[in-house]
Amino acid sequence: MLQDRTKNTGGFSPAPDDGLIICRCEEITKGEIRRAIQDGLLTLTELRRFLRAGMGLCQGQTCGRLVKSILARELGVPPAALEPVVSRAPVRPVEMQVLARDQEIDHD
Amino acid sequence: MQRCDLIVIGAGPAGLSAAVEAARQGMRVTVYDENARPGGQLFKQIHKFFGSREHKAKIRGIRIGEELLQEASAAGVQVELDAVVTGIFADKEVTVRQGERMLRRKADTLIIATGASENMTSFENWTLPGVIGAGAAQTMMNLHGVRPGEKILMLGSGNVGLVVGFQLLQAGCQVVAVADALPGIGGYGVHAAKLARCGVPFYTAHTIVRAEGVERVTGAVIGAIDQNWHIVPDSEKHFDVDTICLAVGLSPMSRLCGLAGCVMEDNPQKAGLVPVVDALGETSVPGIFAAGDVSGIEEASSAMIEGRIAGLAAAHRMGFMASSALDARLAELTGALASLRAGMFAPGSKGKVFTHTAEGCALSASLLRRGFVADEEIDRYPGVTRARGVHPVLECTQNIPCNPCADACPRQCITVGADGGTITALPVFDAARGCTGCGLCVAACSGQAIFLVDEEAGEITLPYEFLPLPQKGEQGMALGRDGQPVCPAEVVAVRTSAAFDKTNLLTIRVPAEYAGRARFYRKER
């Protein structure tokens, strides 16, 4: 979707609930997310890259929807209109030593 | 590398149903599930399911799970537990974490049936211990036998909130209130009515303002919200609670679909990001199917049918089933699925505002706002009739796909959607056929909305699923639909029977003038 990023989204104005933790894994607050959006980070992917919101152990399973609703509200668009983030493996965390063990002989 | 005909990811209702159908056609099927036991959410579902008899209505979820496992085992399905599928890669290769190693497996077809995860909502102190998902609360109670708390606020009045709220009462917890930000209760009215007649208050158009507590939850504050979702000044209400249960919706757990390269869509009607699928559940990647909540949040009954369809379609795709045989099965299954997707609560009806039932009865405003049909509203529904002697009063006031009551009556006194009508129609009682008062309909109603009433004798027989059971001869209080005391009552009969499947039938006697109002019983304090 074409997006001219010059458009100002209004500037950051503090809100009473800015201190709310949204991403529990990475401890990112609502205020940090809102400020990043006002700084021009306009997609869920950019917020993930810039703040690591939704990039922790649960990979956004808990906060994905919350971050999305914050971004949608700041941009004034419906949440479903936002480009979704891309799924990545592993969908559950795996210890390195377990991941390393994928070549043992199969036994039926 | 090991390769089988079909790998199913998720051993819940959709996945097991898919595996059973595919294996019966001769496919070698392996099911992987990350949990220690199969069945997905089914083994937490101690309530009776809605739907039609052919598709397991009035059977408790836990029993459906047992039946599915037996079917899977008989069909030769290999179910691997504690087996986490961590990724799907090119050539339908899956990586599976089992124990301290990874398996790499391929299949010619994949069915993704990973279900859903619970949504969270953020508010002041939402990260305090004691704020839990309703599904998590259900797991604690029904799988582990642990009460999640003593005093509980339920946030969300969809079916999950209502069903879990009632189960919390059954487990002996106190549910101080059910709050929902929407102006109307989201789930089935009959589920809300069960809570309301136990005295649980509903606060619609209310949201949680904050959880209170330092180390853990010691209280909760809710407030009324206006149309702009702002808290109305001075509307805050405090509750002393130790647990706040969040039942604010489910999201499809569709990350594996994205990894598999399926075209995805963010579809609010399906409650989130889902793979685009055709009528057979096949995604944009040929040979990869999705079934159940992962492709759109619905009830378990729909998930099982979707699973069956996907399983058959996979079998057909790989030449295990002739087209004619597939078509024959599909005709029946898609019909059943369509009937489950009809009515006021259908996925396609999301966002629509109904004012009347399909029969033209005005919906109960009180039910929508407070969780119970007001006494002055109840007579407008076709199932609520007066007759001489004992007869059923069917307090079914919304078009829900469900007809076990009609099947249950040995004399066919009850009809749902007569003459080829839909199973979402409101039930109708035909007095001419002669009710014997057997009570099978009362026990069969998954919504516990049927009462046997004898107006002259002042006797009401009601479904009762609490322990300890009241004793015959016991004196207590009759409660109204709103959970408020109506009049003194005496227990005149307590019936249990295998045919009732653990729903006990309690008959109470009240002064005749209260026979239309008394709908629950509480032992006098």
Place this chain on the structure above:
Amino acid sequence: MTEHNADVVIIGGGIMGCAAAYYIAKRGASVLVLEKEDSIGSGGSSRNGGGVRQSGRDPRELPIAMHGIQHIWPTLAAELDVDVEYCQKGNLRLGKTAAQLKILESLTQKAVSCGLDVRMISGDEAREINPYLSREVMGASWCPTDGHANPLLATLGFYRKARQLGARFISGETVTAIEKIRGRACRVRGAQGVYAGGTIILAAGLGSRPLAWTVGLDVPLQPLLLETLVTEAVDTMFPQMLGTAAADFYGHQSVHHGSFVFGVTSGYEPYARPGLPRSSAGAAAAACRSILTYFPALEHIKIIRSWAGWIDDCADHVPVLSFTDEVPGLILACGFSGHGFGISPAVGRLLSEMALDGRPALDLSALRQSRFAAK
């Protein structure tokens, strides 16, 4: 179609485009960046191991790397007002066999002759620098002025600051052609608009090649799949950038955050299937097996995410940073071949000089496009 104008039009919103936009905007010129994806930094900028290295580099690009590390990286976080997680605690390139040590020695000799402070150390010396190293490590090359940073934060940090300075960014716009008017490249045609600029910078990663064709130029680039892994955050273990002579992995632990980022090598990179980049089923596992032979202490740390992306591998594995005689007005900035991140701030500044002054402050003649004439 709407026509947009700027002093400089940059094709590609990766770290090169964002860094160039920042330095151009900082000097007061108008600049417009066109990115085809919805998000900034979606190519190689978010798919690399974050190395800010001089060691192991080709002598032709080494001066750029040294310039960046001496003059830009130390103050970049302050300049951008973003913690780019820069950590200058050295680079260990590890060897486990005599043959591998030979490779390291030859690389080291070349770098020393270019004036870089890098030397060979023994296995025990390496273990003194990094006590988590296994006994298998026989030796290493050690460059104390190397380091690492977070490419995602650096890319978006440049973007954010450039935007604050007035740079204009349009995402979701696919450029289809560069157009010449009266012999000079000064217009860019996109799917949804036309963009005119005094100078055009082509910094579109792998997409640069077909766009160069539209003005009759070729750059020998081919796609190479890079795969990256990230772990959960853990307590700080060691600050060095890591690489190996066997080239089986590279990576580091992010400062301030604690997650490890590893680049993965499966051995089949040039043969990855075309289309959307996809992680392979076995590469992460192979990387973990390798990593644990060097760092057994990491065995319980959890991998939480892996991702893959195409990079633009140039025929001789060094970038093209070049004006061309044939197409005045166009600057090529592509072919970074998987090691562009560390030099990106310096490249951004050089590009701003090329665009605004007509010549870069460093001699880039070795990186000209004309070097690809047939031998």
